Amino acid sequence: MTVREATRRTEVRSGVVRWFDDSARDLPWRAPDRTPWGVLVSEIMLQQTPVVRVEPAWRAWLEQWPTPADLAQAPTADVLRAWGRLGYPRRALRLQECAKAIVERHDGVVPRTDAQLRALPGIGEYTAAAVLAFAYGKRSVVVDTNVRRVLARVVAGTALPAPSYTAAERALATALTPDGDAEAARWAAASMELGALVCTAKAPKCGACPVAGLCAWRSAGSPPDAHAGRRRTQAWAGTDRQARGRVMAELRRATEPVDRALLARLWHDPRQLDRAIAGLVEDGLAEQDDANRLHLPN
DNA sequence: AATGCGGGGGC
DNA sequence: GCCCCAGCATT
Known part of the structure; x- marks a missing residue:
């Protein structure tokens, strides 16, 4: 790494952290108590x-x-x-x-x-790192979807990160994480917050960004997402997941075990409904009693 | 590396 | 409608 690159990384970190000092949301899981x-x-x-x-x-x-x-x-x-x-x-x-x-x-x-x-x-990897940093103030490399996007733009110069998390991204995030516990924890919170509030997925607020002048994506003329169109969003209507959601909503609402005949009214396809219910039971989210009625586990 | 897994809101 | 949101577990 050149001296110039090292200096730039320092400027990115300090810029983002100073912005965070003024702009952090007042979230309850960040309160002193x-x-x-x-x-x-x-x-x-x-x-x-x-x-x-x-x-x-x-x-x-x-x-x-x-x-x-x-x-x-x-x-x-x-x-x-x-x-x-x-x-x-x-x-x-x-x-x-x-x-x-x-x-x-x-x-x-x-x-x-x-x-x-x-x-x-x-x-998993993210949550463990987040708990270390935010609960205990310990150094860890915290990379969520916000941080991935910030690093993709500011450092890599792309509109959005690749669909799946890569070893290269982890290495970059590790290199960018300050050495000290308190500094690393601060950077983790600040870089996530920048992604959540300013460096957003759609319509980023570059005018409010503390490191817009250092951003590789901006320097490159804010090119469009290279993966556009290939980010297949997960289907929802008509899927097993939607059916599961319907059943769970009914089981949460019910105060007594629910007959399957009643559940049948929630979904148009009986076979798919059976599959969804079987999946819920398999996952431990629902249980069946002797009369074949469904209820939440106790 | 790719899937399955909820649900809601922004545009 | 499409896309995104402080991911994880499993294959």
């Missing part, structure tokens, strides 16, 4: 669910289950109902399993090493 558990819960909820939808659910969740031990003891049906419409309800199951593992393996304390965090259900 937050707990590592609260941070972990926020990260699980934020896996593919936008901040605005997570915030009220997070507040209610932490009020009801303020510690891992509280969630570990809760009826799973209550957990799934509290998850509500956040989407991907398997995350709620994993979060409760995670709480149980924290109680059993770590005395109820959210672990503070990458290996221990990664060993917990529902926690």
Whole structure:
């Protein structure tokens, strides 16, 4: 790396962090009274669910289950109902399993090493890094969809990152992460926030960007996305996932086990509905009683 | 490397 | 309608 490149990286980091000092959102999982558990819960909820939808659910969740031990003891049906419409309800199951593992393996304390965090259900590379940085202020390389986009633009000069996360991106993010714990944690939060508020996927607000003058994508004339058109968005209408969602919504609403005849009214294709229900049972999101009625697990 | 997995909002 | 959102687990 040349001296010029090193200087530029320093300028990018300091610019983004200074911007963050003024522009950071006032999110509850960043408040001084937050707990590592609260941070972990926020990260699980934020896996593919936008901040605005997570915030009220997070507040209610932490009020009801303020510690891992509280969630570990809760009826799973209550957990799934509290998850509500956040989407991907398997995350709620994993979060409760995670709480149980924290109680059993770590005395109820959210672990503070990458290996221990990664060993917990529902926690992958991103979430482990995020908990280390945001709950414990430790250096870790935090790369979410926001950071990927910021680095793609500012450093790589492309409109958007490739569809899947590459080793090259990880290496770049690692090289850009400051050495010190506090500095690295600050950079992680700041780079994510820039992606969420300014360096957005559509219509980025380059006029408000602290590093617009350093941005490789801007310097290249803001070329369009090379992968445009090949980013097949997942189908929704008519899919098994939609059918599963319908069933789960009904099971959350119901106070008694639900007869399959009633569920049949939720979906036009009986075979697909059966498949969806079988999948939910397989995933542990629903259970069948002796009378073949469906209910949330207890 | 590619899939399956929810749901809602912005444009 | 299309695209995106603080991803993970499985194959």
